[in-house]
Amino acid sequence: MGLLVEIKKKLKGFSLDVSFSIDGEYLGILGPSGSGKSMTLKCIAGVETPDEGRIVLNGKVLFDSEKKINLIPQERNIGYLFQNYALFPHMTVEENIGLGLKLPKIEKKRKVKEMIESFRLQGLESKYPNQLSGGQQQRVALARCIVYKPDILMLDEPFSALDSHLKDQLQMEILALLKLYEGEVLVVSHNRDEIYKFCKKLVVLDQGKSILFGETKDIFRQPRLHSAARIVGCKNISRCEIISAYSVRAVDWGLILNTEHPVPDRTKYLGIQAHDFHLLKTSPDAGIARQNNVIKCQIEKIVEGELEYNIYFRNKEFADVNGNSVLLYKVRKELWDNRQNKGDVYLRIPEKSILLLE
């Protein structure tokens, strides 16, 4: 059981080179726009053909360039929820859901009715897609996929088209509805939160290449690669030089930092998440500061968000001003507003929060 994907395909501007395998867990594919996420799904669904590689779903070979196997989409039994839902505009909700079913009429009717009830679409049976709200359209599209009992369900940016104030509720709804479906689920998104909430396993795509694959939590905690760190949302990344087994120099920030673990030889960058700084209550001695990964901050700009401040700052004791020397610290409003030391701001970077990157 499970899905194995190892494919390559030359495209305009970049080439796709993706490999991963899952076994029953929800898999997320995370990457910026244009990184080949949708193309990967299309190759799995069979509406696009890779140049070489293999796709195996639950033991069934869907594509194998060496053995010259390439099943047509109709034979693959894959549920594909398109980003824009791709509902047939000239058909009612009922017709949309039942269209792909190859069952006797009465059976089909019963099945469609069942789906309409499970997906809370009662009363909308004879409405056309453009008479529905975004959330309703999405439920119809999902029902249309699931009624067909696919071996895998692939969701392409499932929430990008929805209003943000509805998103949380709809995400919960979809999670609950997905419980109706027993099988592999693959979610493509450029949104880190969505992936983190939905998916146990994660593939990170960058310019068509799958650069990381593993447990979602592990990758978010330690992205290992410079490009992956950016994609999972690490805002502060500096070039780095290795000084000793447990210390590095952050070249762009003019800091020497101690690390929790020995520094791997291949380390070229280091990162720190914007939430991971510690605001110090008092001004430390210069010597202690240096030993403890403390930065004296030169505040550049403070942007007020709904719950947090985004504080952009530099290392006050580092003269080299360049585009990369600005760091971002995200802090809860009350913590910042109630800070005792209103003079110079000192931030500490905990050893365990330093991401060493290749």
Added chain:
Amino acid sequence: MQMSPIIISMKTASAAIAFTFLLGIFVARWVVNIKSEKAKMVLDGILTLPLVLPPTVVGFLLLIIFGVNRPIGKFLLEFLGVKIVFSWPATVIAAVVISFPLMYRSARGAFEQIDPDLVMAAKTLGMSERKIFWRITMPLALPGVAGGGILAFARGLGEFGATAMIAGNIAHETRTLPLAIYTEVAAGNMEAASYYVIIVMSISFLVVALTNYFSLKERKYLK
């Protein structure tokens, strides 16, 4: 006024649209699915040519193809006993060739504006290519295809230049309404010509009204 031009014209335009309609859809489907952009451009140029060439030039080319001393015309005459030039079938051929680009271009446009995701979705839902064509592609392309058909019919009905070249102006045989109008005016019978003109105008008006009906007709799913 004689009835024969009216009957010949209706027969010609009806026979022509039957061919043009199916051929236009078929060729449009074929061109839309061609992968190479270059081949597409060249083909599109050739298929659109009858629309931009003077009809007499098209008629001249048809004469070269179907003339009884030319290979194709000779073959048809000697082996099938069919003489195309200066016979009723020639009026149909002229109307088909001249009206084809209108049908082809409308159908092609209608097919191309269908969201490719819809066809992909249909495929992943296990629908056969044939079912996709009849249940998804055709219904969504229908307004454009129907509009193209009506335009092509009107163009076929009004065909003059190519018809005169390849079918001639034989009374009761190849004299269609446009040719009858020309003939009457040339003979100084303005009154007879005006009856034909009124008939052509009525049919054309009906066609335009039909086109508007199709394009403005409320389609429920667009509300």
